[in-house]
Amino acid sequence: MNYNAESTVVRSQQSAVQTNKLLRNTYSLLAMTLLFSAMTAGVSMALNLPHPGIIITLVGYFGLLFLTTKLRNSAWGIVSVFALTGFMGLTLGPIVNAYLGLPNGPQIVMQALGGTGIIFIALSAYAVKSEKDFSFMGGFLFVGILVAFLASLAAFFFEMPGLSLAVSAMFVLLMAGLILFETSQIVNGGETNYIMATITLYVSIYNLFVSLLQLIGAFSGDD
Structure with a gap:
């Protein structure tokens, strides 16, 4: 009985060490990719x-995402992560410039950045602190993101501002849920690859920021 109890304690300690290492690696890489993305956005x-344009953006994003997924267990996966986040930074620059050109633009951008x-x-x-398991949200988030993505394409191609705002509101809620879900996966062992965890959190932050930009811009009367 004592041996079994000691083995359980050892396994628990090893699991905690692995989780802490995964969290450190994920947040370190996330911080570096956010900084790199901000740099490429600044250059843009x-x-x-x-x-x-939407076609090049989608092709570039999904292409680099596929490449990163394939290389996630190798050192080249790090290179692919920076390629993906750098590319997304380039696409973000013109969007931020457009909002900065509005009368109340700098405030809109800062409010969106702060809110994010x-x-x-x-x-x-x-x-992290609660260690709650939010894995039950996985199916809902997948369906919700798919629906919101398709709705965003419809809003873009059919020029429907009202639908576009509704999609932005949906994305704010969905990205908040995705942050909870992915962090929970890291803490509870559902995600063991820090490269994929970084990508998921980065995409959540990117979409959250862009969605808040549109919502704040619209409700401030400058969008």
Whole structure:
């Protein structure tokens, strides 16, 4: 009985060490990719580059995401992560420039940035501290994101501003749920690859920021 109890304690300690290592690696890589993405966005803004368009954005994003998934267990996966987040930064620059050109643009951008930071930190801290299992949200999030994505395409191609705002609101809620879900997966052993965890959290932050930009811009009367 004592041997079994000691073995259980050892396994629990090893699991805690692995979880802490995964969290450190994930947040370290996430911080670096966010910084790199901000740099590429800054370059895009400084050069006043045009937005590449929805087709190139989707092809680039899904192509690099597929590549990162294939390389997630190798050192090349790190390179692929930076390629993906750097590319997304380039697509973000023209969007931020467009909002900065509005009369109340700088305030809109700062409010969206601050809101994104507060939501991410609060939800991540809650998931880590509480250690609650949010895996039950997986199916709902998958379906919700798919529906929101298709609705966003419809809003873009059919030029429906009302639907676009509704999609942005959906994405704010879905990305908040995805942050809870992915952090919970890391803490409870559902996700063991820090590269994939980083990508999921990065995409959540990116979409959350863009969605808040649109919502704040619309309700401030400047969008």
